[in-house]
Amino acid sequence: MLLARFKGLITRDAGADRVVPPAGFTVRLTLFTAAAMAFLTVFALALSLAAGRLASTWGEELARASTIRISAPEGQLAAQTATVLRVLEQTPGIDSARALTTDEQRALLEPWFGPDLPLESLPMPQIVEVQEAKGGYDADGLRLRLQAEAPGAVLDEHNRWRRPLVAAAGRLRLLGWVAIGLIGAATGAMVTLAAHAALAANAQVIAVLRLVGATDGYIAGAFVRRFTLRTLTGAAVGTFAGLIVLLLMPSAGDTGGILTGLRFGGLQWLWPLLVPLSAAAVAFVATELAARRVLGELA
């Protein structure tokens, strides 16, 4: 029956369209609600996808990286660095390790101290960059071994500070989807109320249609079609407005975080196309249920 009704949505039935009196306040209410909800959904979707991108970036870039900082008196630094590299070479789960050059260390500090920093004259620790193999390594075991063989070496697992950030981004993404779910439910509730009001206000029309032999399916179909198409129209307008606003938001390029990255990337721009269709599907189901209930009450 639902399939037949959906088919009826696509194949226009001019007669069924006309049996329901044209519009009242429910039209404006449905259009406005659908537009507002779609507008909000676009933002929730953008937030969710941006949070997902961020979590994924942090995860990929930092998940398998660690650093070892070696602080030792000048005469021992080279020896401890060599020891650390040897230990790392022997440690299972380490994919690669290398000591940063002076230039690379200067580049790391440049944003804070400027390009003219006389690095040679400062007691700078040596940084060793470590890339884990797929299975990871035993951080506690490595830490103990380093303590014994190169006392100036301190292992800094990026995972330690990355994990809460990735978790936070994951929560934001979840929050976005929960918001979308709530918006969908609210849209369904509003359409149900509007459809219920329209059906109740048209009790006389329903009585006439029944008198001349209209089935409940026909009567419900006329209302379902009207509310579904109204919602689709309103949601399309709201989605379009949401996309325009997103496009006008400032972009910070690669350095962007959640706020400046609140837009879609690449094929993600196709996602909002689902918003009007989903809203129409919600309206379709909500009106169908409301119609069945009201027609049962009016029988």
Add this chain to the structure above:
Amino acid sequence: MIELDNVAYSYSGAALFSGLSLQLAPGSFHFLTGPSGSGKTTFLKLCYGALRATEGRVSVFDTDVADMDRDAVAFARRRIGVVHQDCQFLDHLPLAENVALPLTVTGQASVDQVDNLRELLTWVGLTAKADALPPELSGGERQRAALARALILSPDVILADEPTGNVDWEMSQRLLRLLVELNKMGKTVMIATHDLMLIRAAKSLVPARILRIAGGTLQSAGADL
């Protein structure tokens, strides 16, 4: 066609009538008369499934109404043309579309049916009003339009509740002749009316059975009319 067997009906516990039995045989013509409030309209509503009997059995086209779901009732109504006392229409649609409404809801609105519609509007004298909205029509015009709507699907049974209540005598005669003509074509007709002149006029046109609801029972009448 339609059979009532020992039927009772109560409104909020107060019995309107009880023990009513009647068979509307194919091709029969019945008048139902009785004082206001005696239950004529309720009786007709029981006949087309708009109300369910409190007791007893009503069967329409050999199916017990109690066993019919709403869709089954809708399909049965397509074979029963009903003219209501208060002539309900869809006020936002022009008269022609209202008359064609049974065709629309049954998916039969086709070009072939347009001729049928035009002919019917001509017969009830409403061609000039085809584009008028129902609120713009007089009581008589509404009643004629209701009759046209009831006939457009060429139903097997015609149930008319005071069909001549708001029309002049000439139009009453015309409508009666139309119903008699339909009856001669094999349609079953039942008219609820308190217009005794109409019943007397019909006696010379058709062998009608006259029933009277009074005091909660159904009696044969006619000898005194």
